Every structure is written in C-alpha cells, then in structure tokens.
Amino acid sequence: MKTTKPTKQRKRLYQAHTSERYRRFSAHLSSKLKDSHGTGSVPVRNGDTVMIMRGDRKGSEGKVTQIDRKKYRILVEGATREKVDGTQIPVPIHPSNVMITRLNLDDKWRKKILERKGVNEKAEIAKKEPPKKEAKKKRKTRKVTKKSGGT
Secondary structure: OOOOOHHHHHHHHHOOOHHHHHHHOEEEEOHHHHHHHOOOEEEOOOOOEEEEOOOOOOOOEEEEEEEEOOOOEEEEEEEEEEOOOOOEEEEEEOHHHEEEEEOOOOOHHHHHHHHHHHHHHHHHHHHHOOOOOOOOOOOOOOOOOOOOOOO
C-alpha cells in the first residue's frame, strides 16, 4: 500500500478487488518448499496442506477446505470447535497465520506461476553476486596550462 494512514489502509482492504484479494491470501512456504520452488510465499488455495502457526490451534495440520475471500479467512480440515448443542463447526483462520507444507499442483497455471517466481528469485541472486573485476585502463594525464585573464 502506498499510504501510511490506517483509515485509508482499512478502506482499501475492505474495498479490494477479487484479484487483489487473491494476492493478499499469501502464506509462507515450509523450508523444504522454499528450497525446491525458489520462493518464500504463495497464495493459499483449496487442497493445500497447511500448518497453523498462531493461535489456540497452533501446530495442527490439515487441508484447506474452503476460502472466504470476503472475510479474508480460510477453513482448515482439522480446525473445528464444538457448539453448545454438540455439533462441530470449522474455525476461520487468517492466511497469514498458517504455513503451507504441501502444495496442490493440480492446476497447470499454478505450476507456471511457481516456475516464474523461482526463475525471478534465481535471477536476483545472480545479480547480487559481485561481478568479476576487469583490468582498469590507465588514464592519460593532461598537461594543465594556466591561461591569463582567468580567476
């Protein structure tokens, strides 16, 4: 976001378009997935296996069953609570509080996105490496002459 005002940030969060909301559903990848795909985070999708990292259900793992883009929440298979009448209901969790442990790669477009993100990461690493120093050419020294009338 380009503004620092909290009211404007909240406004943009609630009025965000669906395509922008998709990008805000990003979650960190596990260390193994980071190494294999060359990127740190990916938007969560149905079928991904995630581990809950924050809250009461910290440490539990399960598949993402549903995504609520309107409320910015995901529903995980194992994360449920019991109602007073004894029925189990899923607990909504924010995607920033989970870590993806297994990706659902059924979608060919998602595979392409991961390949593209990995290529960009590798290109940035290559840029950060210091280039080999080339032999510097000697500069010719000029003879400075004093001109009359100057200050």
